[in-house]
Amino acid sequence: xxxxxxxxxxLEQAQxxxxxxxxxxxxxxxxxxxxxxFGHTPFILTKFDxxxxxxxxSSMFMLLFxxxxxxxxxxHTYAVKHDxxxxxxxxxxxxxxxxxxxxxxxxxxxxFAPRLKRVYDQMPEPKFVVSMGSCTISGGxxxxxxxxxxxxxxxxxxDIHVPGCPPRPEALIYGVAKLQERVANGETAPVTVxxxxxxxxxxxxxxxxVQQLASEVDDDDLVMRFNWADSP
Amino acid sequence: xxxxxxxxxxxxxxxxxxxxxxxxEDLLGDNVVDREQHENAEGxxxxxxxxxxxxxxxxxxxxxxHLSSVTAQEYQDRYESIYHLKKFDDPTQELSVVVPTxxxxxxxxxAAGVFDTAEWHERxxxxxxxxxxxxxxxxxxxLLPETWQGHPLSQDYNQxxxxxxxLREHANPxxxxxxxxxxxxxxxxxxxxxxxxxxxxxxxxxTLDGEQIADLDPDIGYLHRCEEQMCQQSTYRHQIMPYPxxxxxxxxxxxxxxxxxxxxxxxxxxEVPEYAQVIRTMSAELCRIAAHLLAVGTFALDIYGDFTAxxxxxxxxxxxxxxxxxxLTGQRLMFNYMRLGGVAWDLPExxxxxxxxxxxxxxxxxxxxxxxxxxxxxxxxxxxxxxxTGVLPPEQAKSFGATGPVARGSGIDYDLRRDDPYGYYDELxxxxxxxxxxxxxxxxxxxxxxxxxxxxxxxxCLDLLEDWPEEDREIQANVPRTLxxxxxxxxYRAVEGAKxxxxxxxxxxxxxxxxxxxxxxxCFCNLQTLPVMSEGEYIxxxxxxxxxxxxxxxxxxx
Numbered sequence: 001x002x003x004x005x006x007x008x009x010x011l012e013q014a015q016x017x018x019x020x021x022x023x024x025x026x027x028x029x030x031x032x033x034x035x036x037x038f039g040h041t042p043f044i045l046t047k048f049d050x051x052x053x054x055x056x057x058s059s060m061f062m063l064l065f066x067x068x069x070x071x072x073x074x075x076h077t078y079a080v081k082h083d084x085x086x087x088x089x090x091x092x093x094x095x096x097x098x099x100x101x102x103x104x105x106x107x108x109x110x111x112f113a114p115r116l117k118r119v120y121d122q123m124p125e126p127k128f129v130v131s132m133g134s135c136t137i138s139g140g141x142x143x144x145x146x147x148x149x150x151x152x153x154x155x156x157x158x159d160i161h162v163p164g165c166p167p168r169p170e171a172l173i174y175g176v177a178k179l180q181e182r183v184a185n186g187e188t189a190p191v192t193v194x195x196x197x198x199x200x201x202x203x204x205x206x207x208x209x210v211q212q213l214a215s216e217v218d219d220d221d222l223v224m225r226f227n228w229a230d231s232p
Numbered sequence: 233x234x235x236x237x238x239x240x241x242x243x244x245x246x247x248x249x250x251x252x253x254x255x256x257e258d259l260l261g262d263n264v265v266d267r268e269q270h271e272n273a274e275g276x277x278x279x280x281x282x283x284x285x286x287x288x289x290x291x292x293x294x295x296x297x298h299l300s301s302v303t304a305q306e307y308q309d310r311y312e313s314i315y316h317l318k319k320f321d322d323p324t325q326e327l328s329v330v331v332p333t334x335x336x337x338x339x340x341x342x343a344a345g346v347f348d349t350a351e352w353h354e355r356x357x358x359x360x361x362x363x364x365x366x367x368x369x370x371x372x373x374x375l376l377p378e379t380w381q382g383h384p385l386s387q388d389y390n391q392x393x394x395x396x397x398x399l400r401e402h403a404n405p406x407x408x409x410x411x412x413x414x415x416x417x418x419x420x421x422x423x424x425x426x427x428x429x430x431x432x433x434x435x436x437x438x439t440l441d442g443e444q445i446a447d448l449d450p451d452i453g454y455l456h457r458c459e460e461q462m463c464q465q466s467t468y469r470h471q472i473m474p475y476p477x478x479x480x481x482x483x484x485x486x487x488x489x490x491x492x493x494x495x496x497x498x499x500x501x502x503e504v505p506e507y508a509q510v511i512r513t514m515s516a517e518l519c520r521i522a523a524h525l526l527a528v529g530t531f532a533l534d535i536y537g538d539f540t541a542x543x544x545x546x547x548x549x550x551x552x553x554x555x556x557x558x559x560l561t562g563q564r565l566m567f568n569y570m571r572l573g574g575v576a577w578d579l580p581e582x583x584x585x586x587x588x589x590x591x592x593x594x595x596x597x598x599x600x601x602x603x604x605x606x607x608x609x610x611x612x613x614x615x616x617x618x619x620x621t622g623v624l625p626p627e628q629a630k631s632f633g634a635t636g637p638v639a640r641g642s643g644i645d646y647d648l649r650r651d652d653p654y655g656y657y658d659e660l661x662x663x664x665x666x667x668x669x670x671x672x673x674x675x676x677x678x679x680x681x682x683x684x685x686x687x688x689x690x691x692x693c694l695d696l697l698e699d700w701p702e703e704d705r706e707i708q709a710n711v712p713r714t715l716x717x718x719x720x721x722x723x724y725r726a727v728e729g730a731k732x733x734x735x736x737x738x739x740x741x742x743x744x745x746x747x748x749x750x751x752x753x754x755c756f757c758n759l760q761t762l763p764v765m766s767e768g769e770y771i772x773x774x775x776x777x778x779x780x781x782x783x784x785x786x787x788x789x790x
Binding site: 064065066067068069071072073075076079080081094096106107109110111112113114115118119135141142144145146147148165166168198201204209210212213216217221222223224225226227228229 | 376377378379380381384389391392393394395396397398399400425426428431432433453454455456457458459461462465474475478481482483526543544547548550551554564565566785786
């Protein structure tokens, strides 16, 4: 469109809004009722942040991630009957690099905590966490176990907690919908209480335990140090 | 049909098929130092340096071909390993071999040379209790991280001590150092612990030679949530029962609860009313169908990939069962329905609705199963993937202590519901399914056919429950509010869970909590067969084998 006259002419002649947008002869499939409703002024005025939040909240890619009992109910949430996909949040991705929500469905134990952290770190920003079940809140029924991390928040930040042992699929859907709502409103405030971090072994404070393990672990190995006495 | 040859009666068996412990003692001669009386069997006490010889004699000459479990525990004055022996032909013939070791130097001879399954059991005993096994091929921690300090189920363990856990398995498979030095064509690949095909948090360390698996080592413990410790600090009467639901959490809750209920009831001499037994049998079989459905659905997921029709159909049918079970127990997944001496409550009112709902499901079951057969077993693509892959010969299945559909898919005719009857099973008409293929296909087929049999059992239970006279509906025996079994009562009891023989060993110390609570998990034993099935095979076949084993990590790691 080189000048004003041509633009004016085109608008005059336009029989369908599609032609106005894309020129003549474009496939009918590119049209839509919504598009037609906009007529010849196909513009929306909004804040960029608001638009991005709305987009984020409306299309959530979950990480295909199962830990324990809760993952069975999580599978039911994804599958027929409950079908989380209806809410734009139910396509599980097998790779953390393609996912933006991680549902943590189960008990986290000492051996798994560094791996959970690693999987979380591999997800691209912005990322959100839904913790599912009592175990990810406090350790749940296994809270007193010698090997059990007292909640997901000890390792990664959490946006939404869904309580239950296990939560029903409806509860998980409610939790995810709530997360979507908060994301769409730009309200996320993940709770961050992360006493456990991945560190290089060499950076740890030289205490008795570190000295004991010095022959077994290399200085540049990544480790997580659990202080059980300080756990809630 | 069974692959086994008929045999002459074993040494130590009387004409009636009972065990003659005196004859067994004669067979072992001086190896038996002492004899103990356990609730389920006699225990022969032997010296720690004669384990292999004793077990080998019992296996070769007395026919004890099934090392069901190994329990390790610490007393005030000694450590003890108990080898629970059984026979695949008749699991009611049991014998415990008790091996005490000194407290200051707990070294005992390994049984891994006699039974392959002892390898993992002894690693677990070393990990959690701290007994060392001499001659063990690979004695290292199995459930806890290798850098763990102390043995958590030993008596002087301090739970508050800090621990350091490394994250080592992040090497790039393309790097030089991940290759085996003397074989430059191999490549090391981690499968898991976060991987869609490992059914949870299993980590399989594989060394590949091209597309084939040169070496494979399942690394477990990513879901070791201290179930045994939890049970040891809970009371018999009510507090332990919720935990079994969380071992095999694929809706098999009631089957697991039954394992604990059976062991505790036999320990405390509680007689369960017949009506409650029928309800138990019915609900347990509903659980079995639900568990097998998920096994079949996720197996299809592993074979075809992505969320396909079969998975969705399986979930659809599971939802129906979960609704029935929710009406009965009040929960969708963690039922907590059994009580010692019975069940929590009677069928929901109005009973007619419950019966109708359950019958509707059973009426549709044959069509549903036909659908699964059409989509799976008669599907050419499926057959190409699973027939003659993941072969597990029966001898090896036995040596690894495989049970359940894994054993029955290898032609081993072993089902505790029939062979060691409990509940109401021996009054009902149903068949034990076995398949002789020994491959992934057989195992899937066994599960599909078992659902049909479970349907038969439920149908008969429904008939019984419908006709049960109203004044006779006793759901709970009279059980004391606090249960304190006699001190030093020891029992090992198993039931047929969804995955196989689920056994519980308990020792009482006179209090209302067990002094030792050991879970014999079928998945733990079944998973050990993975290297047998997969080494030398292609990597997709390993994924198929893993799917056909149908492991639940909650039960593997406990």
